[in-house]
Amino acid sequence: MAIIIDETKNVLVQGITGREGQARTRLMKDFGTNVVAGCTPGKGGQEILGVPVFDTPAEAMAHCKESGVGAIDVSVLFVPARGVKDAAIEAIEAGVKFLVIVPDRVPVWDAMAIAECAEAHGARFVGPNTLGVLSPGRGVLGMIGGRAASAREWFKPGHVGVISRSGGMTSSCGYYLGQQGIGLSTLVHVGGDQVLGTRIPDAALMFEADPETKAIVIFGEIGGSQEEQLADLIREKKVTKPVIAYIGGAAAKEGTRFSHAGAIIEGGKGTHAGKVSALRDAGATVVEGFGDLPAAALRVLTEHGIPLVSREAQAAMAAQNPNAWSTGVTEIRPNHVGVRGHNIADLMGRVSYGQAVYLILRGELPSPEVGRLMDSIIVSSIDHGATPPSCLAARTVASTGASLSASVAAGIMSINRHHGGAIEDCARTLKLIMDRAAEQPDMAIDEAAQQVIDEFKSRGERLPGFGHRYHTADPRTSRLFELAREAGVDGPYMQATEAVLRRFAVAGKRIPLNVDGAVGAVLADLGFDPAVMNGLFMIARTAGLVAHVIEEQTCNRPMRKIDPVAHSYNGPTNRPPVSG
Numbered sequence: 001m002a003i004i005i006d007e008t009k010n011v012l013v014q015g016i017t018g019r020e021g022q023a024r025t026r027l028m029k030d031f032g033t034n035v036v037a038g039c040t041p042g043k044g045g046q047e048i049l050g051v052p053v054f055d056t057p058a059e060a061m062a063h064c065k066e067s068g069v070g071a072i073d074v075s076v077l078f079v080p081a082r083g084v085k086d087a088a089i090e091a092i093e094a095g096v097k098f099l100v101i102v103p104d105r106v107p108v109w110d111a112m113a114i115a116e117c118a119e120a121h122g123a124r125f126v127g128p129n130t131l132g133v134l135s136p137g138r139g140v141l142g143m144i145g146g147r148a149a150s151a152r153e154w155f156k157p158g159h160v161g162v163i164s165r166s167g168g169m170t171s172s173c174g175y176y177l178g179q180q181g182i183g184l185s186t187l188v189h190v191g192g193d194q195v196l197g198t199r200i201p202d203a204a205l206m207f208e209a210d211p212e213t214k215a216i217v218i219f220g221e222i223g224g225s226q227e228e229q230l231a232d233l234i235r236e237k238k239v240t241k242p243v244i245a246y247i248g249g250a251a252a253k254e255g256t257r258f259s260h261a262g263a264i265i266e267g268g269k270g271t272h273a274g275k276v277s278a279l280r281d282a283g284a285t286v287v288e289g290f291g292d293l294p295a296a297a298l299r300v301l302t303e304h305g306i307p308l309v310s311r312e313a314q315a316a317m318a319a320q321n322p323n324a325w326s327t328g329v330t331e332i333r334p335n336h337v338g339v340r341g342h343n344i345a346d347l348m349g350r351v352s353y354g355q356a357v358y359l360i361l362r363g364e365l366p367s368p369e370v371g372r373l374m375d376s377i378i379v380s381s382i383d384h385g386a387t388p389p390s391c392l393a394a395r396t397v398a399s400t401g402a403s404l405s406a407s408v409a410a411g412i413m414s415i416n417r418h419h420g421g422a423i424e425d426c427a428r429t430l431k432l433i434m435d436r437a438a439e440q441p442d443m444a445i446d447e448a449a450q451q452v453i454d455e456f457k458s459r460g461e462r463l464p465g466f467g468h469r470y471h472t473a474d475p476r477t478s479r480l481f482e483l484a485r486e487a488g489v490d491g492p493y494m495q496a497t498e499a500v501l502r503r504f505a506v507a508g509k510r511i512p513l514n515v516d517g518a519v520g521a522v523l524a525d526l527g528f529d530p531a532v533m534n535g536l537f538m539i540a541r542t543a544g545l546v547a548h549v550i551e552e553q554t555c556n557r558p559m560r561k562i563d564p565v566a567h568s569y570n571g572p573t574n575r576p577p578v579s580g
């Protein structure tokens with residue numbers, strides 16, 4: 001759905017034989033508007049652009065009903081001002097329930113007479129002096145949007161309704177929202193005259209009732225009380241959808257007319273400051289500059305989880321390019337970076353690196369406590385000296401004169417099953433132990449652990465995540481488990497590592513849980529897919545590799561002999577413990 005015009009509406013054009021009537025009927029039809037009849041007194045019986053022309057709206061209505069087209073829903077008037085009152089009243093009396101009155105200079109008393117007739121017949125109208133109404137992908141009434149091809153390019157179907165008293169600014173709002181990637185339900189130019197059929201608060205109530213519209217953008221201006229009345233509706237919760245507004249005319253002096261007949265400050269009423277504070281106090285977002293409107297709308301839509309364009313628009317965009325593909329990781333649009341739906345500017349300074357890594361890998365932001373645990377996992381694996389294969393590979397490649405990226409990549413490429421990869425393998429092995437215990441009701445976790453240890457031993461393999469080339473008690477593992485418990489994580493994987501350690505102790509072996517095993521157990525208890533786990537090691541170790549490559553490139557001779565073992569440490573030692 002949309003408001004006022006969509007593909008289901010039968011449209012009459014009054015004044016279809018005139019200059020604008022003909023030109024605009026072509027554009028409306030090009031855009032997809034269902035123009036079913038036209039009328040001009042004395043010119044009935046002909047066809048204009050395949051549309052039958054009648055002398056009166058009553059004849060047009062009768063023909064449409066009899067021929068099976070159905071009742072006329074909307075009439076658009078391209079009749080000069082002096083003929084508007086009669087034309088509008090004829091249409092209303094013929095049973096048309098909605099009019100779009102394009103002409104300007106319609107006398108105020110004529111507009112009042114049309115309003116009285118409309119009210120008596122349960123009809124409504126937009127205008128006079130309106131550029132029209134446009135629902136992207138559905139239909140257009142009046143002059144708004146211009147050529148169909150450009151209107152299609154500028155305005156995508158979506159969930160934002162736009163209202164303004166200015167025709168140019170209605171289109172501009174739609175255009176700039178579109179540039180920000182925001183689609184629209186309907187654009188309504190209510191008109192700039194003092195007596196209007198539909199005012200800003202009326203259009204806002206129509207958008208409130210439209211399920212497709214999820215937010216409302218207003219280009220307001222000084223004078224009158226339409227914006228203040230909208231503020232009242234928001235305060236009374238009659239308009240509950242988010243409203244984003246800009247009010248033009250901040251610099252206008254009292255008594256000066258600002259563009260439209262209704263845009264004049266008199267007796268201190270209708271001021272810029274008054275409208276801004278009324279809307280802000282009611283809870284609307286009001287921007288200072290017109291240029292801020294698209295970004296503010298984007299922020300509000302993101303905060304409310306409102307999709308930027310409709311599903312149909314997304315599908316249509318994809319259909320236009322058969323090679324198009326989608327990603328759910330990060331959304332990039334002009335002036336916007338959205339990581340898993342969160343504006344990156346909002347994340348910056350508010351979430352830790354660990355929280356951001358969790359978010360990008362899992363799609364949801366973790367609690368600060370889990371973020372702290374993620375941080376500690378990353379810190380625990382940041383480096384392990386010069387002798388691990390990844391560091392030796394990176395330093396060896398760097399010593400040939402290779403670039404930083406090639407050298408670091410060489411280090412990353414050496415991360416595999418037996419180096420760094422034990423995280424994933426350990427998580428899978430612990431799962432095997434847990435499954436074994438779960439399958440046999442009588443089997444305790446220690447017994448299942450022993451079975452798996454024996455199976456590995458019989459194949460001549462080491463249990464991944466246990467034992468270390470250097471450490472008999474890895475300083476990182478106990479600290480990691482301590483932090484995990486502080487974050488409320490102490491699941492079956494962590495407990496399974498303890499079962500293995502108990503079995504080793506029974507056999508008289510002092511084999512420690514190494515950092516890979518501890519990280520694997522904690523990540524598994526956090527619900528990570530094992531396939532992602534070695535990626536975390538790469539994320540962490542990249543920082544260490546960069547440091548080693550830079551040191552190799554800046555402190556050593558090219559092509560030196562790099563002994564894989566004999567080396568010493570020449571950096572600072574025994575720094576005071578970090579508190580906090």
Ligand SMILES: CC(C)(COP(=O)(O)OP(=O)(O)OC[C@H]1O[C@@H](n2cnc3c(N)ncnc32)[C@H](O)[C@@H]1OP(=O)(O)O)[C@@H](O)C(=O)NCCC(=O)NCCS
Pocket residue numbers: 014015016017018019020021039040041043077078079080081083086087102103104129130131167168
């Ligand atoms: C309404 C308007 C567009 C008409 O301009 P136009 O097309 O150049 O005028 P024309 O004289 O060529 O056509 C008007 C037609 O309406 C017809 N007409 C007059 N009274 C009519 C009636 N009661 N019912 C139906 N048609 C009627 C005329 O006969 C004429 O058709 P014809 O030329 O075949 O005789 C113009 O008067 C106007 O108001 N322009 C400003 C619009 C605008 O800027 N709006 C605000 C935007 S922000």
